[in-house]
Amino acid sequence: xxxxxxxxxxxxxxxxxxxxxxxxxxxxxxxxxxxxxxxxxxxxxxxxxxxxxxxxxxxxxxxxxxxxxxxxxxxxxxxxxxxxxxxxxxxxxxxxxxxxxxxxxxxxxxxxxxxxxx
Amino acid sequence: xxxxxxxxxxxxxxxxxxxxxxxxxxxxxxxxxxxxxxxxxxxxxxxxxxxxxxxxxxxxxxxxxxxxxxxxxxxxxxxxxxxxxxxxxxxxxxxxxxxxxxxxxxxxxxxxxxxxxxxxxxxxxxxxxxxxxxxxxxxxxxxxxxxxxxxxxxxxxxxxxxxxxxxxxxxxxxxxxxxxxxxxxxxxxxxxxxxxxxxxxxxxxxxxxxxxxxxxxxxxxxxxxxxxxxxxxxxxxxxxxxxxxxxxxxxxxxxxxxxxxxxxxxxxxxxxxxxxxxxxxxxxxxxxxxxxxxxxxxxxxxxxxxxxxxxxxxxxxxxxxxxxxxxxxxxxxxxxxxxxxxxxxxxxxxxxxxxxxxxxxxxxxxxxxxxxxxxxxxxxxxxxxxxxxxxxxxxxxxxxxxxxxxxxxxxxxxxxxxxxxxxxxxxxxxxxxxx
Numbered sequence: 001x002x003x004x005x006x007x008x009x010x011x012x013x014x015x016x017x018x019x020x021x022x023x024x025x026x027x028x029x030x031x032x033x034x035x036x037x038x039x040x041x042x043x044x045x046x047x048x049x050x051x052x053x054x055x056x057x058x059x060x061x062x063x064x065x066x067x068x069x070x071x072x073x074x075x076x077x078x079x080x081x082x083x084x085x086x087x088x089x090x091x092x093x094x095x096x097x098x099x100x101x102x103x104x105x106x107x108x109x110x111x112x113x114x115x116x117x118x
Numbered sequence: 119x120x121x122x123x124x125x126x127x128x129x130x131x132x133x134x135x136x137x138x139x140x141x142x143x144x145x146x147x148x149x150x151x152x153x154x155x156x157x158x159x160x161x162x163x164x165x166x167x168x169x170x171x172x173x174x175x176x177x178x179x180x181x182x183x184x185x186x187x188x189x190x191x192x193x194x195x196x197x198x199x200x201x202x203x204x205x206x207x208x209x210x211x212x213x214x215x216x217x218x219x220x221x222x223x224x225x226x227x228x229x230x231x232x233x234x235x236x237x238x239x240x241x242x243x244x245x246x247x248x249x250x251x252x253x254x255x256x257x258x259x260x261x262x263x264x265x266x267x268x269x270x271x272x273x274x275x276x277x278x279x280x281x282x283x284x285x286x287x288x289x290x291x292x293x294x295x296x297x298x299x300x301x302x303x304x305x306x307x308x309x310x311x312x313x314x315x316x317x318x319x320x321x322x323x324x325x326x327x328x329x330x331x332x333x334x335x336x337x338x339x340x341x342x343x344x345x346x347x348x349x350x351x352x353x354x355x356x357x358x359x360x361x362x363x364x365x366x367x368x369x370x371x372x373x374x375x376x377x378x379x380x381x382x383x384x385x386x387x388x389x390x391x392x393x394x395x396x397x398x399x400x401x402x403x404x405x406x407x408x409x410x411x412x413x414x415x416x417x418x419x420x421x422x423x424x425x426x427x428x429x430x431x432x433x434x435x436x437x438x439x440x441x442x443x444x445x446x447x448x449x450x451x452x453x454x455x456x457x458x459x460x461x462x463x464x465x466x467x468x469x470x471x472x473x474x475x476x477x478x479x480x481x482x483x484x485x486x487x488x489x490x491x492x493x494x495x496x497x498x499x500x501x502x503x504x505x506x507x508x509x510x511x512x513x514x515x516x517x518x519x520x521x522x523x524x525x526x527x528x529x530x531x532x533x534x535x536x537x538x539x540x541x542x543x544x545x546x547x548x549x550x551x552x553x
Contacts, residue, residue: 006323008306010376011275011411016135017164023469023492060473073308078323080307085469085493093472096384098243099235099431099447101472103380105306105324 002109007079009087032084036069038076054111059092123149131526134413134508135165137518138276147528159277169509178501193485193500194546200459203228206448207465209415212513215536216421222544227435232418233465234430235447238408240384242429248392253405255519260289264367266302269377270409273311322351327383330390336361365401375409410518417516452478460484468494487536502539505531
């Protein structure tokens, strides 16, 4: 059963430093493809970290690794990901007359492949 | 054979990685590498120390190595023949290059737009609606006793902002530095900036407008009930306390990030913040500034404004500038399938734009200038490898508080600068048009 979350893409130090090593390099790709989740939500969903999950929005979908956030960092029901290809895939094209697509606070569902839970 | 590399020190170099553009770098350069970057933050160190001259062709046409001359001709041809071209990017290059890019847009009747439109573009719209009570970072350093960060995580995005400009430095009217200031952070996440704040307010996602409007009400003396906590996630008492601190400080400043401009509501969120800062000037001195991301995105706003009258999202198709975010902004002209060619300078829309925009960009011929290999370079009809601004080329950039600063390059590059490539494309376009 897909779980609903609000996804906040944003900047991280690691995204900024690995960007300089190259956007096509592994470290940058991993940083921008890892979604952080409230540790209580992780426990509830049986996730320990390092699992691959599927995120869907009304506009697109993407796979990402999931990691528990530090306690207190993220409220339950909120996910965080560093800006990059994965977050762009979940973003809609409509800018509502501003030039800026909704790029933060995205409604997404998270689906855990059955193989992960076995 | 041991080759002795020339070692030199570059004093007061400027880091162009983020909008802080710290101009107190001391770079130790050995040959074609920077081996030390004194005063640089973690992002600045990564920017300088990872920079090296890559072994890439100066230009690619349809993915194949080409001469600079051939690439200039092909780029000019694509842009001249286009019926709805766009010129986009510009925030990671010098003002001198930005100027020529706008001239090209004018010559070919393009929409000129910068990465501002997908970072603080809504803030630009809000400035036009409300106005900006503005100040320099120097004034903040010397005077601010209340510093608020809203929807911004400077510890990770602008690591020296706090230490160099806003919270830590000792100033003329805040002689004890951090001890003379109150620092407040408002964010959805308890970010790495939270430990640096005296007060952290964790707001519910997408409730910035409501919280800012509540603060406006409290500043004006309007009574609110406890229901505001259920709406915003922030207890009424904390909002009242913040409103009181804002009214009673001597010099307050609110730095806002893309937590406001990228979240639903966008320019309305920023308008609420600007209006709050404006209202506070009935009680004290209060200022507001956006936290700008790219090294010269503020320069892009300035250059496009001084050349067209508007900061981004400008169409020059009719021979005079028209400004309309949503119509002439690149995220829209691509996603709607309108643009038929593009000139992209120092940005990576193929990684950052929505899927429909990216798919359309992949279908049209476009020209890209970038020092590094990116997804946008990979799909370009013509790609130029250019020198990195600030490291290999001089020029002018604007700090996030609209203060222009000179660049002091560390060592030359075998690749041409953005300015040089753009100048040559402009000359070729002029030649085609005259024939």
